[in-house]
Structures are given as C-alpha cells and as structure tokens.
Amino acid sequence: MKNLLKPILIGLIILCCVSFTFADIITLRSMANNLYVCAENAGAGSLIANRSAAQGWEQFNRVNNSDGTISLISQANERYVCAENGGGSPLIANRTAVGTWEKFRQINNGDGTISLLAMANNMYVCADNAGSNALIANRTAIGTWEKFAVNSSGGGGGSNPTPTPTPNSGGGGGGIVWSDEFNGSGLPGWNFDTGASGWGNNELQNYTTSTANCNQSGGYLYITALRSGNGYTSARIKSRFSRTYGRIEGRMRIPMGQGLWPAFWSLGTSGGTWPLCGEIDIMEHINNNGSIAGTIHWDSGGHVSYGGSVGCNPANWNTYSIVWNSSSITWYLNGSQYWQANIANNVNSTEEFHRPFFLILNLAVGGNWPGSPNSSTTFPAQFVIDYVRWYQ
Numbered sequence: 001m002k003n004l005l006k007p008i009l010i011g012l013i014i015l016c017c018v019s020f021t022f023a024d025i026i027t028l029r030s031m032a033n034n035l036y037v038c039a040e041n042a043g044a045g046s047l048i049a050n051r052s053a054a055q056g057w058e059q060f061n062r063v064n065n066s067d068g069t070i071s072l073i074s075q076a077n078e079r080y081v082c083a084e085n086g087g088g089s090p091l092i093a094n095r096t097a098v099g100t101w102e103k104f105r106q107i108n109n110g111d112g113t114i115s116l117l118a119m120a121n122n123m124y125v126c127a128d129n130a131g132s133n134a135l136i137a138n139r140t141a142i143g144t145w146e147k148f149a150v151n152s153s154g155g156g157g158g159s160n161p162t163p164t165p166t167p168n169s170g171g172g173g174g175g176i177v178w179s180d181e182f183n184g185s186g187l188p189g190w191n192f193d194t195g196a197s198g199w200g201n202n203e204l205q206n207y208t209t210s211t212a213n214c215n216q217s218g219g220y221l222y223i224t225a226l227r228s229g230n231g232y233t234s235a236r237i238k239s240r241f242s243r244t245y246g247r248i249e250g251r252m253r254i255p256m257g258q259g260l261w262p263a264f265w266s267l268g269t270s271g272g273t274w275p276l277c278g279e280i281d282i283m284e285h286i287n288n289n290g291s292i293a294g295t296i297h298w299d300s301g302g303h304v305s306y307g308g309s310v311g312c313n314p315a316n317w318n319t320y321s322i323v324w325n326s327s328s329i330t331w332y333l334n335g336s337q338y339w340q341a342n343i344a345n346n347v348n349s350t351e352e353f354h355r356p357f358f359l360i361l362n363l364a365v366g367g368n369w370p371g372s373p374n375s376s377t378t379f380p381a382q383f384v385i386d387y388v389r390w391y392q
Helices: 002-015 344-349
Strands: 020-030 036-039 047-051 060-065 070-074 080-083 091-095 104-108 114-118 123-127 135-139 148-155 176-180 190-193 205-207 214-217 220-228 231-234 236-243 246-253 260-268 279-284 291-299 303-311 318-324 328-333 336-342 357-365 381-391
Touching: 020 047, 047 091, 047 135, 070 091, 070 104, 091 135, 104 220, 104 381, 114 135, 114 148, 176 236, 205 357, 220 357, 231 357, 236 381, 246 260, 246 279, 260 381, 279 318, 291 318, 291 328, 291 336, 303 328, 303 336, 357 381
Parallel strands: 205 231
Antiparallel strands: 020 036, 020 060, 020 148, 036 047, 060 070, 070 080, 080 091, 104 114, 114 123, 123 135, 176 381, 190 236, 214 220, 220 231, 220 381, 236 357, 246 318, 246 381, 260 279, 260 357, 279 291, 291 303, 318 328, 328 336
C-alpha cells in the first residue's frame, strides 16, 4: 500500500508549491537505439537511453505547467529532470522545484513520436551518439536521435490531463450535426489554404500542406508554426461543412509567444469578398496576453466590427464556443458567457450573419495586430485542438 500511495502523495505535495497539473506516468524510448531512457543509478546519474525494459528508473511523472510546458519527475528519486548548466550539461533528475531548466516544450512529430525542446537553451534533447551518450539538449533540429516514443501508464495521456467530454446537445438546442474528433488519418473534412500573401494583415508565415505544419496524433490536431530560414511556415485549414446557426464549440490549447496569432473562426460562404461575406471570430489570441477575444466583422458602408474579450490562461486546455441564432451571437469560455452581439432583424446591416458559414483553424505568425516575433518567441509553436463540434 505504501508503494501505491507514494507517487500520489508526492504529486499532492508538489501541487501545493508549483502551478501545474498532474498528467500521467510515462516511459521514453529513444528512436536512436530503440532503448528506454533511464535515470541511471537511482537518479544520481545522467539520463541515458540504455535499457531494454522499463522499471522504476525508466518511469517519469509528466506534469503540465501553467505556461504550456511540461516537466518530468523521475520515479527513481522523485526529483525533477533538469537540463543542467543551462542545457550545457546532460539531463539529470536532481531538482526539487521547477524553474526554467526543468521545463520542456513537448513537440508532437507527425510519426507518433515526440521531441523535447529545453527551455534552458531552446534546443532539442538528443540521445547523443546514437544513444550511447547521456541525453543532452544541444540540437537545433529534429532527427532520429531527437525523437522518443512515449508510453503512458495512466492519467490524462499525452499533454492533455482531462478526458474529452462526452458529446451532448449543449446550449445549442440540439445534437451534433457535424464534428471532427481528430481520431482518424488525414483531414477529409477540411481543405488547406496555402501561400505567403500576408493574408490582408501583413502576416509573415507561409501556409503549407506539410505534415510538419499540420498533423493528427493521439486524437489531437497539431497546427505547428516553424521557423524556416528567414521566415516561418504554418497551416490554415477550413471546413468543407457549412451551416447557418447552431452552437459551435472547440476544445484547444494555445501557444504563447510574441508574434503568435492562433484563431478559431468562420467566414460566410456568400455575399462577396470580405467583409461583405461576414466573419465570426469564435476565439483569437495574440502574443502572451492573458485573455482571448471574440468578434464579428461585417460591412455597413465599410468594414465594422464588434467584440469583447475575457481573461483566462490560454496555455491551458479551454473550451471556446458560440451560440448563434437568428437573434444573437453569444460567446462562451468554458461554458460561461462573456459577450453577445445582437443581429435580430438585420440590425445595423448584419444580414451577413443569417447565411451559411464555414470554420477555419490557423496559427498565424506576425501581422498588424500581434506584431513580429522576437528573440523570446519559441519555435516550433503548436496550436493543439482536441475537437471541433457543430450542434443544431
């Protein structure tokens, strides 16, 4: 009984001191040599991929920090894994608290593996010398030595500590008419927008169809912004489904950083070019802001807009939704209303919002609103979506 309670008690003690959410217990198998990562010598030695089976020394508690990063607690000695010496020395489980050196950004690769980007030096963790040397954060790009297969033995799985809610009719008044749970392969319900035209906002990214920028893994959709030479690549997808009215909902986790602009939004299928077609922004976020925005854009003798914002922790999992009917569009964060727009009887020339709309998910880089990335912005940056649902 003592051994069963020990990890739980440790998690509760740490939770009182650090802002994170306990996720799961994992093992890491290096793609460099197909061996498990071990906190050698009961955690007193550096982490190294040298074990053919996973026991206590090869198990780690994965926790989600409030800034979107993860930390790892070795079950060998109940200490945090650290990119020692600002990332200049091998990884070792020797810390009792979380600081920058103990934080990693989990990158989900398109092949079912992950990579770890150390916040200590913004470099990837590598199983150096094909796994013969200790793990060290010293790589600027992802190759085989920087990839790890994860096996979860409990908890939330992946970097998502909360199970996906069971679909229900919600506040929209009826059941689901269209959804994507991102459990399959490919994106049959979506089309890609591509190109580097600035998209009317002087954005800096080039939208591609590459799986490096958009892929499904483990029941989630990952839209990834990458630094590419002197520019950036990312992805923008739009639903093939369109409809008028209903409740539209998405559960997602937002990347933080100067110059990042993730959005969950929609455009009208008719009426002409923007803003004549109308635009409904279900969720937009920029930079490191502690709030998200919901807005409508339309034409009334020229472009006009109306919207509001609400405070939250965007790096955590949140549910963003609207309820749209013939009278109004109402915005919700995690089920709580924070804004409403009146569209009854086409008031203020809002006839755009009584026609079918389709959905868009994208992660822009730079632009008129957020400004450009700077040296503090971490790439790759990932916009993670659990599901998108459209109710009656």
